[in-house]
Amino acid sequence: MHDEYLWDRSGEADPEIQKLEAVLAVYRSRDRSKHAAPRI
Amino acid sequence: MAFPSGVKSHAADSALVQSARDGNRTAFGELYERYKRMVHGILPAHVPYCEAEDLMQTVFVQALQRLPQLRELESFGRWLAAIARNLASDHHRQRRNLVDIDKLKRADSGLARSGESQAALEAIRPLPEAYRETLMLRLAERMTGPEIAARTSLTPD
Numbered sequence: 001m002h003d004e005y006l007w008d009r010s011g012e013a014d015p016e017i018q019k020l021e022a023v024l025a026v027y028r029s030r031d032r033s034k035h036a037a038p039r040i
Numbered sequence: 041m042a043f044p045s046g047v048k049s050h051a052a053d054s055a056l057v058q059s060a061r062d063g064n065r066t067a068f069g070e071l072y073e074r075y076k077r078m079v080h081g082i083l084p085a086h087v088p089y090c091e092a093e094d095l096m097q098t099v100f101v102q103a104l105q106r107l108p109q110l111r112e113l114e115s116f117g118r119w120l121a122a123i124a125r126n127l128a129s130d131h132h133r134q135r136r137n138l139v140d141i142d143k144l145k146r147a148d149s150g151l152a153r154s155g156e157s158q159a160a161l162e163a164i165r166p167l168p169e170a171y172r173e174t175l176m177l178r179l180a181e182r183m184t185g186p187e188i189a190a191r192t193s194l195t196p197d
Contacts, residue, residue, distance in 0.1 A: 008184040017179070024180040026157045027089055029080035037065075037072035038101045 054113040061107050068107075072100055075117060078191040079124045081177040084161065085169070086128035087135075095131060099124045118193040125169070170194065 004011030053074075059067035079099050083092035103120055110119055164172045174194065177183045188194060 006178070006185075008186055009182070020160065020179045021182060023154075023156050023160045024176070026154075027084050027161065027176070027180040029077050029181060037069040038097050038104060 053116050057107070057110065057113040057116045060104075061110075068104060071116065075120055075191060076100075077181045077183060078117065078121065078177065078188075081181040081183070082121055082124045082173050083128055084180070085165065085172040085176045086125065087132045089161070091131060091135065092128070095124075095127055099127055102127065115193065117191045121173075121192050 002012060002014035002017070005014045006017055053071070056067045056071050056074075060071060076096070080092070080096060083095050083099070086092075087095065099120070102123055106123070110116065112119075164175050166172075167175070173192070174188060177188045177192075178185070183191070
């Protein structure tokens with residue numbers, strides 16, 4: 001079921017959802033030194 | 041101090057929050073690791089992406105400073121999301137008075153992102169808050185529905 005993929009990424013992959021994931025991947029957080037827990 | 045990873049219960053979060061309030065930086069670092077994707081997903085739903093990146097640290101600094109004011113320890117995720125939304129809103133309002141928003145959008149779209157990516161983000165931004173944040177968390181951050189529910193306290197109903 002495609003609904004399962006949308007909900008928890010399990011089951012049969014939905015090509016439309018996968019395309020959106022790929023398109024929006026540039027906005028995903030990445031492990032960079034800029035992103036570290038702040039120290040005060 | 042070691043903490044397990046993965047989707048955590050509110051009870052586990054509460055213990056971390058209490059420990060962080062007591063000055064345990066490791067505990068706050070673990071909270072940061074658990075919630076950084078949520079904050080990173082919420083911010084671009086409200087402000088240009090280039091500004092969202094910079095606001096990440098501000099959100100967590102403010103959370104650390106205000107931690108003693110958090111009344112319900114189990115509501116940390118919801119509370120943190122509210123801080124992110126408020127800071128994004130304030131920041132956007134201040135910037136609107138200082139810079140050319142169109143210029144900012146052009147700079148944002150020029151950061152090695154395809155027109156398709158920018159168009160998708162622009163299509164998401166006008167949606168109601170709960171939808172646009174959930175879409176960014178699910179599609180950009182690739183969090184699952186259960187993860188989003190656990191972090192933000194939003195439910196599918």
